[in-house]
Amino acid sequence: xxxxxxxxxxxxxxxxxxxxxxxxxxxxxxxxxxxxxxxxxxxxxxxxxxxxxxxxxxxxxxxxxxxxxxxxxxxxxxxxxxxxxxxxxxxxxxxxxxxxxxxxxxxxxxxxxxxxxxxxxxxxxxxxxxxxxxxxxxxxxxxxxxxxxxxxxxxxxxxxxxxxxxxxxxxxxxxxxxxxxxxxxxxxxxxxxxxxxxxxxxxxxxxxxxxxxxxxxxxxxxxxxxxxxxxx
Amino acid sequence: xxxxxxxxxxxxxxxxxxxxxxxxxxxxxxxxxxxxxxxxxxxxxxxxxxxxxxxxxxxxxxxxxxxxxxxxxxxxxxxxxxxxxxxxxxxxxxxxxxxxxxxxxxxxxxxxxxxxxxxxxxxxxxxxxxxxxxxxxxxxxxxxxxxxxxxxxxxxxxxxxxxxxxxxxxxxxxxxxxxxxxxxxxxxxxxxxxxxxxxxxxxxxxxxxxxxxxxxxxxxxxxxxxxxxxxxxxxxxxxxxxxxxxxxxxxxxxxxxxxxxxxxxxxxxxxxxxxxxxxxx
Numbered sequence: 466x467x468x469x470x471x472x473x474x475x476x477x478x479x480x481x482x483x484x485x486x487x488x489x490x491x492x493x494x495x496x497x498x499x500x501x502x503x504x505x506x507x508x509x510x511x512x513x514x515x516x517x518x519x520x521x522x523x524x525x526x527x528x529x530x531x532x533x534x535x536x537x538x539x540x541x542x543x544x545x546x547x548x549x550x551x552x553x554x555x556x557x558x559x560x561x562x563x564x565x566x567x568x569x570x571x572x573x574x575x576x577x578x579x580x581x582x583x584x585x586x587x588x589x590x591x592x593x594x595x596x597x598x599x600x601x602x603x604x605x606x607x608x609x610x611x612x613x614x615x616x617x618x619x620x621x622x623x624x625x626x627x628x629x630x631x632x633x634x635x636x637x638x639x640x641x642x643x644x645x646x647x648x649x650x651x652x653x654x655x656x657x658x659x660x661x662x663x664x665x666x667x668x669x670x671x672x673x674x675x676x677x678x679x680x681x682x683x684x685x686x687x688x689x690x691x692x693x694x695x696x697x
Numbered sequence: 698x699x700x701x702x703x704x705x706x707x708x709x710x711x712x713x714x715x716x717x718x719x720x721x722x723x724x725x726x727x728x729x730x731x732x733x734x735x736x737x738x739x740x741x742x743x744x745x746x747x748x749x750x751x752x753x754x755x756x757x758x759x760x761x762x763x764x765x766x767x768x769x770x771x772x773x774x775x776x777x778x779x780x781x782x783x784x785x786x787x788x789x790x791x792x793x794x795x796x797x798x799x800x801x802x803x804x805x806x807x808x809x810x811x812x813x814x815x816x817x818x819x820x821x822x823x824x825x826x827x828x829x830x831x832x833x834x835x836x837x838x839x840x841x842x843x844x845x846x847x848x849x850x851x852x853x854x855x856x857x858x859x860x861x862x863x864x865x866x867x868x869x870x871x872x873x874x875x876x877x878x879x880x881x882x883x884x885x886x887x888x889x890x891x892x893x894x895x896x897x898x899x900x901x902x903x904x905x906x907x908x909x910x911x912x913x914x915x916x917x918x919x920x921x922x923x924x925x926x927x928x929x930x931x932x933x934x935x936x937x938x939x940x941x942x943x944x945x946x947x948x949x950x951x952x953x954x955x956x957x958x959x960x961x962x963x964x965x966x967x968x969x970x971x972x973x974x975x976x977x978x
Contacts, residue, residue: 553781559767
């Protein structure tokens with residue numbers, strides 16, 4: 466436990482020393498406040514209703530908090546791979562599994578809590594506690610996919626920034642159920658975000674389970690690649 | 698302390714390390730000597746648990762490597778050839794962080810920094826360190842938790858002669874403290890000076906395994922070379938244990954006509970070339 470804590474604190478130390486990463490951790494709260502107060506304000510001054518799209522804003526919130534925190538952790542991990550520090554952990558009592566746990570699972574747990582708080586504070590729709598918890602958890606699951614993509618597909622921090630943009634595409638499944646009708650929407654059924662979008666659209670928990678299943682396939686593929694990369 | 702029996706390892710279908718067996722006792726320094734790509738680092742990776750898909754038996758501190766847990770690393774220190782420190786952080790912060798990953802009481806950071814001459818650089822960021830400074834910091838990072846077994850990959854590579862000497866003295870001091878040290882190197886002088894046993898590794902196989910002195914002596918006695926003046930400068934040569942048979946040398950000594958005389962012992966490199974037909978560099 467001491468090792469896990471020490472290793473997690475080390476990531477936060479690194480985040481603190483990087484202004485961009487530091488800012489990324491606070492952005493969900495700023496964005497949440499902007500959505501919560503900005504959207505109704507825009508509606509009032511333009512008399513244009515966005516109420517039909519409130520679920521999309523809530524979904525964005527549920528994903529943004531985990532993705533940004535996991536993005537910061539992923540960039541730190543890339544830096545550690547660059548510095549060849551990551552390989553060193555394999556020969557310490559922390560081990561490869563402990564290292565991956567602190568770089569992937571710990572941020573996912575923290576970000577699920579943050580996503581839950583952000584949704585409680587800033588969601589536009591009245592979400593049930595059950596749905597809020599599910600969205601926060603699935604937000605963090607998708608965030609792990611994003612961080613795995615960043616760590617696995619890029620060789621350094623610069624490439625990491627580019628892959629971040631690419632991996633953000635996996636979140637494009639969110640609005641599809643709202644805008645694409647009929648069978649064509651299933652073109653993006655390989656994206657967990659699509660099933661999360663469907664879940665909030667239909668208030669259907671079964672779609673959340675499908676999202677989890679699809680996410681597991683992504684995990685399997687990406688973690689296999691990551692293990693090969695760390696073995697280097 | 699380390700027992701390896703019939704070790705086989707391969708990255709592909711073709712074997713990369715074949716039929717390697719050796720034993721290292723507690724408090725010994727064991728060296729792997731061989732050219733780049735011979736398999737030295739791969740064997741070290743197997744010994745440290747980084748490569749576990751091996752065949753045969755590899756026991757370190759009584760533990761079969763395939764069955765090790767993370768606790769195994771409480772007593773293992775590894776110094777990779779490349780730097781494995783956080784560039785953004787100071788030497789002191791790096792050492793404090795890595796020490797926090799172990800349950801054992803760490804060694805004094807100030808003492809370790811002083812030991813490798815970095816006492817005035819402890820608060821400097823690693824990114825501002827020279828190659829030699831990084832190398833020394835990397836080395837003491839492996840010592841921070843006072844491990845019983847040390848794995849050192851090219852520990853003197855990139856060091857100036859003063860720091861090379863310093864590093865070798867520290868390694869010998871660690872041996873005196875009872876530590877078992879495994880060194881991977883292609884520096885024959887370091888191996889001769891430091892190691893109790895050396896294994897020549899070529900193409901993934903052990904070509905010879907003995908203590909450096911025995912290996913050197915196996916090539917035969919040292920030679921004597923001398924120069925003298927006889928219608929111009931001339932050179933003579935004879936075996937050290939056959940000087941009495943060299944009449945020229947005998948008369949030159951009697952007539953006090955020698956210009957120079959020196960012995961030349963074979964080096965570990967000569968032995969390596971003799972046995973393997975390869976050079977170490």
